[in-house]
Amino acid sequence: MTSAVKKTIEITPLLLEEVDLIMPIENSCHAYPSSLKNLSSSFSKRYYNFKMTLEGKLIGFYMAELVLDEMTLHNICVSPSLQGKGYGKKLFEHFLDSARAHKVVQLWLEVRESNAPAIALYQNSGFDVAGTRRDYYPSAKGREDALLMGSMLFYD
Numbered sequence: 001m002t003s004a005v006k007k008t009i010e011i012t013p014l015l016l017e018e019v020d021l022i023m024p025i026e027n028s029c030h031a032y033p034s035s036l037k038n039l040s041s042s043f044s045k046r047y048y049n050f051k052m053t054l055e056g057k058l059i060g061f062y063m064a065e066l067v068l069d070e071m072t073l074h075n076i077c078v079s080p081s082l083q084g085k086g087y088g089k090k091l092f093e094h095f096l097d098s099a100r101a102h103k104v105v106q107l108w109l110e111v112r113e114s115n116a117p118a119i120a121l122y123q124n125s126g127f128d129v130a131g132t133r134r135d136y137y138p139s140a141k142g143r144e145d146a147l148l149m150g151s152m153l154f155y156d
């Protein structure tokens with residue numbers, strides 16, 4: 001008889017001193033990755049940054065910022081070889097739980113209009129397109145628009 005082995009997934013705070021560890025994932029996930037300096041600037045009291053490990057190995061992260069009752073997801077990445085297996089959804093749900101825990105009312109994020117997997121993930125979690133930021137991102141063709149997506153959270 002075979003039994004399924006459940007892999008250990010952990011989502012824990014990403015610390016400033018660990019930011020260099022996420023750079024290989026950042027660099028392999030984005031055609032125009034953020035620099036170490038840029039990511040390092042996103043660690044202070046208002047940032048909620050988490051990493052995901054699988055069997056102790058770093059496989060993904062997200063970075064979010066809380067301002068008053070609004071939270072913005074600045075980055076979310078899963079190692080390319082492990083994408084499409086549900087890890088991104090787990091990370092995104094953690095982001096939503098973190099927002100609920102802080103009684104956040106409005107969630108925001110920006111995404112390349114060509115990024116179909118990410119857009120599907122966000123739409124399946126209740127996000128809608130609220131607008132377009134023209135030529136927001138660099139791209140192989142010059143510039144690419146960003147979709148500004150938002151979702152509201154409600155409480156009893």
Ligand SMILES: CC(C)(COP(=O)(O)OP(=O)(O)OC[C@H]1O[C@@H](n2cnc3c(N)ncnc32)[C@H](O)[C@@H]1OP(=O)(O)O)[C@@H](O)C(=O)NCCC(=O)NCCS
Pocket residue numbers: 029030075076077078079082083084085086087088089090110111112115116117118120121124
């Ligand atoms: C976006 C990202 C974090 C999603 O992580 P993932 O582990 O691949 O996603 P999951 O396997 O958990 O899938 C979650 C949902 O994403 C969508 N999705 C994932 N891969 C998809 C694909 N190839 N095509 C369309 N939708 C896809 C689906 O809606 C899926 O939900 P479902 O399985 O219930 O249908 C990951 O693709 C990634 O790191 N991309 C590169 C970095 C990036 O673009 N980040 C977003 C910046 S805004």
